Amino acid sequence: MTKMRLRRVICLPVFLIFLLGGGCAREESEKIHAPDSGEHPEAVSSALPESGITYLVIDEKVSDTPIKTQIEQQIVVSSVPTRAGLEDEIFRRYRSARARRGFRHHNVATNIYIYVYGTKEQANAGQGLWIGMIAMGPLDKEEPRVLISEERLAALSHVPEERFGLSEEERKKVFRESAAAEDRATREAMARVPGSQIMKQIDMERELEEKYKNELVRKYDLTNEQLQEIVVEAAMKGWPY
Incomplete structure (x- = not known):
């Protein structure tokens, strides 16, 4: 993957x-x-x-x-x-x-x-x-x-607002860190499990992604649901990652 x-x-x-x-x-x-x-x-x-x-x-x-x-x-x-x-x-x-x-x-x-x-x-x-x-x-x-x-x-006309105790700029940062966490999980899973064992590689990627995202939500005092809402907001507004 x-x-x-x-x-x-x-x-x-x-x-x-x-x-x-x-x-x-x-x-x-x-x-x-x-x-x-x-x-x-x-x-x-x-x-x-x-x-x-x-x-x-x-x-x-x-x-x-x-x-x-x-x-x-x-x-x-x-x-x-x-x-x-x-x-x-x-x-x-x-x-x-x-x-x-x-x-x-x-x-x-x-x-x-x-x-x-x-x-x-x-x-x-x-x-x-x-x-x-x-x-x-x-x-x-x-x-x-x-x-x-x-x-x-x-979104170009939207006035930035605070959500989940975070400003829009802070939510953009959370989104980028979430993307980086997924990249990290993918890279590490590919390094640890050979491509010939694709299902094990996928399972490893999911485990690592969950671990790194849990660290992220604790860092910003968010729930997993709030993190997902930030991801959806990023998609709607076109935030780069």
């Missing part, structure tokens, strides 16, 4: 698989919204960015090979956009990417992936913590639809 069970709780299997390109995983608790099928992309792409909100491209990767020509952008928004404004901006940038020319192997990009994040921390984590995204692969015959993480978008 090479993945933490915490990450298996938070991350569903990849929900989009694009031929010759990347996909994007979403968290189990998040709600994904796409515009109604009757909405015309041309109308979306003509909108201007919302007043006072800027979108900063912090990373762009362009791959131009005989197999595919791919554009991937990682973008951070400066403040809290409306859902409609976020959809408009993502589609506007998608149409701009579609209009790019000058590639060596293909006339236009065959694969386009655009991700918008609420914070640089989410973007740099590389954990699929976007608030909105769009993806196009070579087999797509229709315009792609913008996907919005309703819960992570809403």
Whole structure:
């Protein structure tokens, strides 16, 4: 077992698989919204960015090979956009990417992936913590639809509050330590039990995880149920681990 069970709780299997390109995983608790099928992309792409909100491209990767020509952008928004404004901006940038020319192997990009994040921390984590995204692969015959993480978008407007006697920053720390405890349990179980004895390895991992999490809840004076609530909160708000 090479993945933490915490990450298996938070991350569903990849929900989009694009031929010759990347996909994007979403968290189990998040709600994904796409515009109604009757909405015309041309109308979306003509909108201007919302007043006072800027979108900063912090990373762009362009791959131009005989197999595919791919554009991937990682973008951070400066403040809290409306859902409609976020959809408009993502589609506007998608149409701009579609209009790019000058590639060596293909006339236009065959694969386009655009991700918008609420914070640089989410973007740099590389954990699929976007608030909105769009993806196009070579087999797509229709315009792609913008996907919005309703819960992570809403979390940008939440006022931090205290829960279980801990501030939000302290709960983020607890979440990271919980993830580290699971990583530690996995590594140690793999080191102690050979892969040929997979069931024993799984049992060892569970025992170690329980031990380290019990130490964690005692450290912060929490119950196991409260720790699980913090994990769920982290998934909903898109906290990096």
